[in-house]
Amino acid sequence: MSFCSYFDTHLCHSCRWIDYHYAEQLKLKSDQLHALLNKYQPNGWQKPVTSQLKGFRNKAKMVATPTPEGIVLGLSEEVSLIDCPLYDLSMQKVLHSVQEWLRELGIKGYDIKLRKGELKYVLLTRSKSNGTMMLRFVLRSHGIIARLEGGLEELIKRSPELKVVTVNIQPVHMAILEGDEEIFLSEQRRLEERFNGIPLYIRPKSFFQTNPDVAEKLYRTASEWIDEIKPSRLWDLFCGVGGFALHCSAPEREIIGIEIEPEAIECARDSAAQLEMTNLRFESLDAASFGANSGEKPDAVIVNPPRRGLGEQLCKWLEKVSAEHLIYSSCNAVTLAKDLERLGSYEIQKVQLFDMFPHTEHYEVLVFLKKR
Numbered sequence: 001m002s003f004c005s006y007f008d009t010h011l012c013h014s015c016r017w018i019d020y021h022y023a024e025q026l027k028l029k030s031d032q033l034h035a036l037l038n039k040y041q042p043n044g045w046q047k048p049v050t051s052q053l054k055g056f057r058n059k060a061k062m063v064a065t066p067t068p069e070g071i072v073l074g075l076s077e078e079v080s081l082i083d084c085p086l087y088d089l090s091m092q093k094v095l096h097s098v099q100e101w102l103r104e105l106g107i108k109g110y111d112i113k114l115r116k117g118e119l120k121y122v123l124l125t126r127s128k129s130n131g132t133m134m135l136r137f138v139l140r141s142h143g144i145i146a147r148l149e150g151g152l153e154e155l156i157k158r159s160p161e162l163k164v165v166t167v168n169i170q171p172v173h174m175a176i177l178e179g180d181e182e183i184f185l186s187e188q189r190r191l192e193e194r195f196n197g198i199p200l201y202i203r204p205k206s207f208f209q210t211n212p213d214v215a216e217k218l219y220r221t222a223s224e225w226i227d228e229i230k231p232s233r234l235w236d237l238f239c240g241v242g243g244f245a246l247h248c249s250a251p252e253r254e255i256i257g258i259e260i261e262p263e264a265i266e267c268a269r270d271s272a273a274q275l276e277m278t279n280l281r282f283e284s285l286d287a288a289s290f291g292a293n294s295g296e297k298p299d300a301v302i303v304n305p306p307r308r309g310l311g312e313q314l315c316k317w318l319e320k321v322s323a324e325h326l327i328y329s330s331c332n333a334v335t336l337a338k339d340l341e342r343l344g345s346y347e348i349q350k351v352q353l354f355d356m357f358p359h360t361e362h363y364e365v366l367v368f369l370k371k372r
């Protein structure tokens with residue numbers, strides 16, 4: 001197991017670039033992005049948005065490994081990550097307290113080789129705006145739920161930031177992080193977050209951006225670009241809990257947000273209701289089927305697909321829809337570049353790199369496209 005020189009701690013698999021200076025990390029990402037997009041001759045390269053280097057992540061995913069001393073939260077190689085400086089001190093403190101509490105309860109971590117033990121993962125998420133946290137236990141079966149429930153009062157006494165606590169059942173013997181069944185052990189079912197004054201909700205199974213400071217800047221930039229073109233009708237595809245749509249709202253602007261996960265749509269609707277925004281409509285649909293059935297034409301479309309990108313079918317449909325502007329937010333510049341090739345009737349007006357994932361090779365890119 002290697003050690004990272006930056007933080008003098010164990011090196012997690014995802015932080016492969018931690019030994020590079022931050023300026024070097026940014027240059028490598030920027031060079032890759034230029035290499036992928038230069039053939040589309042972007043007009044305006046914007047200055048990259050940088051991140052804090054410590055305490056920037058709001059979500060910790062810990063493997064629960066059984067050891068002779070008790071459960072260890074961290075990597076599967078019995079390496080603890082509860083002091084990992086990617087999480088702020090309050091998250092580190094709660095991770096310590098959860099690990100200690102699990103040991104006191106005698107909960108056994110899941111042994112992958114022997115296929116024994118119950119607890120597979122511990123997932124902790126923090127709302128940056130109010131410091132409250134959501135804790136999820138990923139279990140192999142329902143077997144130890146009563147024991148966890150029995151000890152919960154004590155855990156919350158030690159870590160009162162924990163407002164949402166759930167169990168996720170993942171019976172399959174595979175490296176899948178979570179299963180379909182989610183059981184709430186707390187009354188509260190979601191955390192409230194606030195970006196640029198806009199309320200957003202974090203639910204167990206809805207996607208939420210993991211670097212709140214950079215995500216705030218990403219949404220603000222998209223809303224500034226949208227304000228420059230002032231579309232009357234805007235679509236936000238792959239909208240999650242509505243971050244882009246809610247930031248781009250303006251009087252008289254009709255906005256439709258499309259997202260496959262119903263819980264995320266419920267959150268987006270609640271945020272809009274809280275802001276008394278009646279011009280936004282959120283629908284839980286597959287973006288492709290929305291594409292196939294929608295007869296309307298928007299003036300602008302924002303897309304923010306998962307790492308796989310939009311793919312051929314959606315790009316074809318977007319070409320047919322022929323909105324005057326597209327904003328593409330991507331966490332994978334390789335699939336972005338492929339999609340841009342398929343969106344041949346658009347030219348790139350602006351590109352900006354948002355360093356959402358420092359110490360890794362990953363980054364977010366925002367691209368502003370205009371019909372040629």
Ligand SMILES: C[S@@+](CC[C@H](N)C(=O)[O-])C[C@H]1O[C@@H](n2cnc3c(N)ncnc32)[C@H](O)[C@@H]1O
Pocket residue numbers: 206207208209237238239240241242243244258259260261264285286287288304305306307
């Ligand atoms: C990268 S996330 C972006 C979410 C949101 N824009 C944000 O900023 O939080 C991609 C989202 O696409 C959703 N998604 C995945 N496949 C989809 C599909 N076929 N149709 C609609 N949404 C989908 C996921 O549930 C996830 O919320």
